[in-house]
Amino acid sequence: MRPFDYRRAEDARSAVAALDERPDAMYLGGGTNLVDLMRLGVASPEMLVDVTRISSSAVEESADGGLMIGAGVRNSDLACDPLVRLRHPMLAESVLAGASGQIRNMATVGGNLLQRTRCSYFQDISKPCNKRQPGSGCPAREGDHRNLAIIGHSSGCVATHPSDMAVALAALGAIVHVEGRRGPRTVPMPGLHRLPGDEPDRDTVLEAGDLITAVEVPPLSFATRSHYRKVRDRASFAFAVVSVAAALDVADGVVRDCRIALGGVAHVPWRAEVAEAALRGSAATATEFTRAADLELAQARPLRDNGFKVPLARNVLVRTLIDLTEAS
Ligand SMILES: Cc1cc2nc3c(=O)[nH]c(=O)nc-3n(C[C@H](O)[C@H](O)[C@H](O)COP(=O)(O)OP(=O)(O)OC[C@H]3O[C@@H](n4cnc5c(N)ncnc54)[C@H](O)[C@@H]3O)c2cc1C
Numbered sequence: 424m425r426p427f428d429y430r431r432a433e434d435a436r437s438a439v440a441a442l443d444e445r446p447d448a449m450y451l452g453g454g455t456n457l458v459d460l461m462r463l464g465v466a467s468p469e470m471l472v473d474v475t476r477i478s479s480s481a482v483e484e485s486a487d488g489g490l491m492i493g494a495g496v497r498n499s500d501l502a503c504d505p506l507v508r509l510r511h512p513m514l515a516e517s518v519l520a521g522a523s524g525q526i527r528n529m530a531t532v533g534g535n536l537l538q539r540t541r542c543s544y545f546q547d548i549s550k551p552c553n554k555r556q557p558g559s560g561c562p563a564r565e566g567d568h569r570n571l572a573i574i575g576h577s578s579g580c581v582a583t584h585p586s587d588m589a590v591a592l593a594a595l596g597a598i599v600h601v602e603g604r605r606g607p608r609t610v611p612m613p614g615l616h617r618l619p620g621d622e623p624d625r626d627t628v629l630e631a632g633d634l635i636t637a638v639e640v641p642p643l644s645f646a647t648r649s650h651y652r653k654v655r656d657r658a659s660f661a662f663a664v665v666s667v668a669a670a671l672d673v674a675d676g677v678v679r680d681c682r683i684a685l686g687g688v689a690h691v692p693w694r695a696e697v698a699e700a701a702l703r704g705s706a707a708t709a710t711e712f713t714r715a716a717d718l719e720l721a722q723a724r725p726l727r728d729n730g731f732k733v734p735l736a737r738n739v740l741v742r743t744l745i746d747l748t749e750a751s
């Protein structure tokens with residue numbers, strides 16, 4: 424690993440100023456992704472600016488009944504927070520579905536959102552990769568892409584976003600608070616992560632030096648009836664092949680409202696807006712759930728070896744919605 428300087432930021436402004444001074448610097452959260460990438464030679468910052476002490480490490484109730492989650496909150500603390508578990512169970516479940524206990528103890532909310540893809544070519548510096556080295560090509564398109572995207576990919580990149588937590592936050596319509604060179608601003612989810620298009624090296628809409636300070640989860644009364652379901656190749660310690668975050672509001676057998684996002688299928692946590700629109704006002708039955716899932720997945724353009732993800736995503740979504748209906 425290349426030698427690097429280390430600085431602990433005192434507050435958000437000084438962290439942003441540090442990256443302004445040193446464009447070769449990167450923020451350091453728990454380091455569970457960034458340090459791995461430095462060891463692999465994929466990332467080589469000359470300075471790390473530790474932001475774990477400046478971002479709030481608290482989950483607080485906001486005035487409107489939503490939640491304000493500090494960017495420095497460790498994944499384990501988020502998953503066991505009583506308000507999160509009670510009001511947004513799918514958020515707690517999504518965090519617990521990821522990584523291992525030790526990694527969750529280190530990983531932060533800000534770092535989790537900005538973790539990089541697990542595409543094996545991205546992590547192997549002996550291979551070309553448009554995300555790591557723009558213009559070098561995408562060997563995954565014709566190579567090993569079994570676990571890569573089926574929706575929204577481009578000729579330049581077919582990677583998926585790896586975060587489980589981001590899928591639940593996209594379903595919940597979270598708002599990301601950012602401190603940047605021009606001051607504070609907010610970025611909605613979905614909207615933080617971007618599709619690869621012809622700039623696959625850009626995972627998000629964030630600009631150089633932007634610091635995530637908090638994630639706001641707006642109030643959503645029916646999120647108390649929500650669930651995160653993840654399919655993976657091993658029972659633990661594995662990224663999603665397909666996942667679903669869903670919240671469902673059913674009254675008298677009719678879907679009044681819903682929130683759905685899919686993981687493991689796209690370069691972004693994929694908000695299933697087509698399925699949501701199809702479900703609102705429909706009967707809460709397996710037939711209608713299947714119809715909505717099929718409408719959403721009509722957008723899928725699977726690659727040679729990942730066509731299985733289309734029926735898998737449909738079945739996982741339908742099963743999750745049936746479970747939420749039966750629990751009501
Ligand atoms: C073996 C293993 C298995 C895993 N399995 C899963 C899994 O199944 N599901 C899953 O979702 N995740 C999984 N992970 C990934 C893990 O969740 C991430 O590594 C972790 O969430 C990253 O958080 P961090 O705080 O350590 O980020 P870091 O590694 O510190 O940083 C990640 C990126 O975010 C940037 N950054 C950090 N904080 C901020 C901030 N506040 N503002 C702006 N930029 C910031 C860094 O510069 C860096 O680019 C796994 C990781 C490992 C090692």
Ligand code: SF4
Pocket residue numbers: 540542543544545551552553554555560561562563564571579580581582623
């Ligand atoms: S899918 Fe994206 S990350 Fe993977 S090799 Fe292609 S360009 Fe690189």
